[in-house]
Amino acid sequence: MTRAGTDLCYLTIRDAASLLRRRELSPVELTRAHLERIEQVDKQVQAYVTLLPEEALAEARAAEAAIGRGQYRGPLHGIPVAHKDLYDTRGVRTTAQSKLLEDRVPEEDATAVARLKEAGTVLLGKLALHEFAIGGPYTSLFQPARNPWNPAYVPGGSSSGSGAAIAAGLCMGSLGSDTGGSIRQPASLCGVVGLQPTYGRVSRFGMVPLSWGLDYAGPLTRTVEDAALVLQVIAGHDPRDPATSGAPVQDYSSALREDVRGMTLGLPREFFTASREVDAEYVDIVEKAVGVLQELGARVEDVALPSLEYIRASHWAIMRAEGFAYHRENLRSRFHDYGENVRMQLSIGAIYTAADYVQAQRARTQITREFRRVLQHVDLLVTPTTANPAGKFANIDPRAQLRRPSLTAPFNLTGMPAISVPCGFTAAGLPVGLQIAGKPFDEPTVFRAAYAYQQAARWTERHPAL
């Protein structure tokens, strides 16, 4: 690949859009550069499970012609994207990386996919994930995606291919899904940006569900401004997802300012306490990131969230009971068609009774009330995204994974928008993520703080050597 080709693949969406709009870059050239890079690099990264080169080039040519006719649709027109393979794509196999759905070809697009197509994006293909968005990297179908910063390490999950592809320059934007951290965790471990929007902000129609009450659709991109551009297109009410809100969609890009003066950031100290399960080096890097936000003018305050003690219990009960309900018949009849880890993870859901589920939902209300009370006094909550950097494939331990605290799940439970933005690297050269969460439907404030940090720290300008 030419140097120029690699450079094209690491343009931000915002910069590429500016060139495309002025016709200084062709969507065909941009798409070809990505297809070439995929050809050369994806053998190591294994992010793609389905590649659509001919279709992508046809879409790119159509975009080029439309822009040439003056029919520019906006900043995503001609931008190459790829989505987690649990988003339905019309006429393109959608498997959730499971043998159970090996031959499934949807007849229509998921709403978020359709909105991105309408905005003129070019679909390069479908990306790897943890089977049915739970379990671990090894699945019943396809090889696992690998971390572009070091392929011996996992990229996180369950939107593993999305995190890996964005970091490796194999697409410019991706839809991931997040039930307990599945957008933010791979974003953190791969050194990219991942956003879980407010519950109800983005339609989940056409996504293979894991847990209806906790699933979120959202973008992974290389920068905060690109996440804002993607959210702008996919946000909004959808009659086919009754959980979506009719709240007006704000102008997310206008919220991007390099200024956090006057903002108060709440630090839940429990998230920063190193322990057997929480890596000290990791916490130290995130503390430094908080220091950068302070230097930019934000005020920092410790906050207490006593419900953290039982958040995991509530989250597990809702996610696993709903996941078990969805998979029960297949677990009964096709147990061994699931991957080993995912079938075990899903079977845990058999333990929950209706009373347990209702108790978990009641706890969810109480936990959300507590978080909202805290957010009356601070503008945002800031935490590490994960408790540890990426682990090696050779050391995967599903039981240890279950014991590990989740720093992302609290925001699935409370429905609040939360973003992961790169905030440094470990001594081993693995990325670390900073999580910034806000009030429901206050994505603009989340974007503002994340963008201010990004612009000051500049970690998003580093790319893995592949």
Next chain:
Amino acid sequence: MASSPRTRKKATDRVDVKAIVEAAGLKLSAEELKELEPAMQMAYDRLRLLHSVDLKDEEPAFVFRPEEVAP
């Protein structure tokens, strides 16, 4: 009275994984049951914690809105 699959053996305080999965209609081998046991135990322990929380008069977090269901 038939015992619940979640009946605890007080001496060992272990959850009866076999009874739970059978009640759910799953057929797991002895080896698979053994593999599932630690995770199921963890789920049970988290449930005990959940039921020990004083939720006062909190209502469940889901609300049914018939007008939002597309025909």
